[in-house]
Amino acid sequence: MIFPPECKVVGHAFEKPVGDRVYFLSQYLVRRVEEGFELLKVTPDPDGIGMMRDILHEEVLATVGETILYSERVNQHDRAGMVRRALSTGKRCTIFGAMDEHMNFVLDPDLSLFQTVHVYDIRPPRANLSVTIEELEEAGLLGELNCTFSHHIRDISTINADVFPCRAGGFTRTLDMDRMTGGERVAGCLTGKQLYEECYGTNYSRIDICPLSQVTEEPFIARCCRKERGGIGEYNGYFGAVVHWGASPKTVLDAVYAMMAAWRERHG
Structure with a gap:
């Protein structure tokens, strides 16, 4: 899968106001052709002068038949969401426009390259941790982690x-x-x-009914009303983070980032 971490390396070649030159940071170009779009990989001249550089090499990564422009603008910081949308198109390459008019793409989408974080919570009432994770993900605040979240919500009303x-x-x-x-x-x-x-x-x-008692996979984040259990570490042999029952979105966000940093340090 190719999914640039930042849109600044993706340019568009809809017109050629300065000829066959590209912005010096460009690594990829979305080129409009008669039938649609194609994706190019480009190498600007590193020894050139100025913002616009000659192209030393270009390669077609996805042809017009393999490429589609997504029909809606998206939050480009919700990276897992973009991969899911790319998978839904059935094309090798999906080009996305953002709310701020920038462009990015996903080529050969593959969610298996993202780390799955397991979320443990209960309801009723509101499964606050699970809902908060979904809201943070939708807002793009978890996109940098390249994670997906698997929600394990126990309905205690069935007990x-x-x-x-x-x-x-x-x-x-x-x-x-x-x-x-x-x-x-x-x-x-x-x-x-x-x-x-x-x-x-x-x-x-x-x-x-404690969510922490339900943990069977790692890495995880779970909600618990016992303050002394909060933090990052191993619980019943599984590594993850525990946040308090009324944890704020900022606390949840910080816990996920800290837990994933520790997880990746442990696993290289």
């Missing part, structure tokens, strides 16, 4: 339990609002366990 954590999830009997009498099946995490046993003793059974 056969008598008591759930809180009314915020829409449950009718919860630890935060109802008095326990003993013998209940409680859907809860370590905090729920601690609360129940401090207030009512140990005559109950618990179904663990």
Whole structure:
């Protein structure tokens, strides 16, 4: 796959106002031809003078029959999203226009070259970590990482339990609002366990709903309400990041970047 990290190396050859010369930073050209577009790789003269340089070498990377101009403008910082869109066209080369009129392309799209990060969360209520990751990805704030995200969201409303954590999830009997009498099946995490046993003793059974307990793949990011578990490291043998229940988008963003830097340092 060829997918330039920056649009500044991609030029367009729709017209030739200064003849057969190209901008000195150009590595690729999108050239308009009668039937559509083709993609060229170019080598500007490194010893030339000025911004526009003679071309020492050019090569057609994708012909007009292999190339398509994507029908909508995209956020070019959402790199995984662009690869998905390129795959959807069925063409070897997809040219993208951006909101700011810059151009980029994806040639021979391949998502397997992106690192998969596993996201663990629960609902109801809102799966806040998962939704935040999706919003950050759509905004292009995670594009530099060249990652995709696989979301593992457990719906705790399907659990056969008598008591759930809180009314915020829409449950009718919860630890935060109802008095326990003993013998209940409680859907809860370590905090729920601690609360129940401090207030009512140990005559109950618990179904663990903590997202961190569901982790089975790495690298990962998970949400947990225990502050002492937050940070980056190994959890039950899997490497990843843990953020607090109410983590802000900035905190989530920083955690993903720090975790991926540590992951890549470990794996070269």
